[in-house]
Amino acid sequence: METKNLTQEVIRIxxxxxxxxxxxxxxxxxxxxxDQMDIHPHQxxxxxxxGRLEELLNSRGIYNCLSCFACMERCPRSVxxxxxxxxxxxxxxxxxxxxxxxxxxxxxxxxxxLPQQAITSALRKYMK
Amino acid sequence: xxxxxxxxxxxxxxxxxxxxxxxxxAQALGFTLDELKDWQCCGAVYPQATDEIATRLSSVxxxxxxxxxxxxxxxxxxxxxxxxxxxxxxLANREDIRSKVNAYLKLDTPYEGETSVLHYxxxxxxxxxxxxxxxxxxxxxxxxKIGAYYGCLLLRPGKEMQMDDPENPTILEDFIRALGADxxxxxQRNECCGGYQTLENKPxxxxxxxxxxxxAAACGAEMLITACPLCLYNLTQNAENPLPxxxxxxxxxxxxxxx
Numbered sequence: 001m002e003t004k005n006l007t008q009e010v011i012r013i014x015x016x017x018x019x020x021x022x023x024x025x026x027x028x029x030x031x032x033x034x035d036q037m038d039i040h041p042h043q044x045x046x047x048x049x050x051g052r053l054e055e056l057l058n059s060r061g062i063y064n065c066l067s068c069f070a071c072m073e074r075c076p077r078s079v080x081x082x083x084x085x086x087x088x089x090x091x092x093x094x095x096x097x098x099x100x101x102x103x104x105x106x107x108x109x110x111x112x113x114l115p116q117q118a119i120t121s122a123l124r125k126y127m128k
Numbered sequence: 129x130x131x132x133x134x135x136x137x138x139x140x141x142x143x144x145x146x147x148x149x150x151x152x153x154a155q156a157l158g159f160t161l162d163e164l165k166d167w168q169c170c171g172a173v174y175p176q177a178t179d180e181i182a183t184r185l186s187s188v189x190x191x192x193x194x195x196x197x198x199x200x201x202x203x204x205x206x207x208x209x210x211x212x213x214x215x216x217x218x219l220a221n222r223e224d225i226r227s228k229v230n231a232y233l234k235l236d237t238p239y240e241g242e243t244s245v246l247h248y249x250x251x252x253x254x255x256x257x258x259x260x261x262x263x264x265x266x267x268x269x270x271x272x273k274i275g276a277y278y279g280c281l282l283l284r285p286g287k288e289m290q291m292d293d294p295e296n297p298t299i300l301e302d303f304i305r306a307l308g309a310d311x312x313x314x315x316q317r318n319e320c321c322g323g324y325q326t327l328e329n330k331p332x333x334x335x336x337x338x339x340x341x342x343x344a345a346a347c348g349a350e351m352l353i354t355a356c357p358l359c360l361y362n363l364t365q366n367a368e369n370p371l372p373x374x375x376x377x378x379x380x381x382x383x384x385x386x387x
Binding site: 012013014015032033036063064066067068069070072073082083086087090100101106109111113114115116117118119120121122124125126 | 205
């Protein structure tokens with residue numbers, strides 16, 4: 001898909017409106033994973049607006065987002081950065097053979113205490 | 129009082145203490161959890177993408193089953209509650225999702241988000257009442273300093289979850305007080321522990337868990353309580369200096385003398 005169309009597709013499936021962003025940076029300030037987000041949440045929103053999808057598709061941050069909704073709760077403009085991050089992650093893992101986590105990799109990651117919820121949630125976030 | 133009940137994947141296995149203690153406490157406090165037949169795992173992460181339909185279906189099936197029994201639906205695990213409550217909101221408020229889900233499920237009566245979804249804590253607060261719980265306490269936890277760990281999923285987004293003020297919640301602290309203990313307030317009580325990352329990026333989960341537990345300990349907490357099996361795992365297994373962590377229902381069972 002062309003970058004322009006892909007940008008529109010990401011915005012459409014996200015259900016968010018990045019253009020409402022007033023660039024205050026509160027999402028990044030409150031993100032508990034900000035130091036693991038190579039592209040910080042406020043930058044992420046700006047890059048969606050400007051169609052810089054290639055960089056976002058290849059970012060590490062789409063996997064490091066904690067899905068905790070701090071950015072959504074605290075955004076004064078209801079931009080919902082977490083929705084955009086998830087939409088970009090979906091744009092990656094929905095491609096054929098592009099799962100970020102493969103079921104075969106899971107047994108080596110298990111320990112005796114690990115709850116089923118950890119496996120279910122990882123599969124939902126990182127594979128299609 | 130009888131409620132439909134959705135336990136979820138972990139409450140039958142690694143998190144069964146949460147299920148067992150919650151059922152025992154419900155019986156002692158005069159309500160029944162009627163487990164849904166053939167429930168399916170909710171998926172543990174709310175699918176935010178608006179075109180995700182299949183990943184919403186297991187939640188809808190649970191919501192429909194409760195509706196068809198004429199009951200409200202009670203959840204215990206924070207993640208199940210988060211997913212099912214938000215999917216229910218989608219079915220009530222989003223025509224695009226509602227029409228696709230109903231076209232797929234072909235129900236006799238289309239589902240439009242009519243089931244009321246309650247977290248067990250809301251049943252304790254709004255139906256039983258913390259005053260009545262305080263009166264039922266046999267072993268008050270006097271002098272115990274307990275930190276409430278809300279985490280991320282129970283309260284946010286506030287306008288959808290509608291359980292409590294997402295930034296300054298009181299429900300767990302009021303619960304702790306009802307059991308005779310002292311709630312400890314600390315800054316990270318409603319910040320994410322990073323549990324979802326434990327398979328994907330363990331150092332990240334370790335760093336977040338350590339930050340939460342260290343903050344609670346510095347504020348004087350002797351232990352933490354949670355409603356989330358993944359938080360419990362992450363805070364006890366991935367934090368550098370772990371504190372004891374229990375499910376809130378285990379604490380309730382102890383105070384009610386059910387152990």
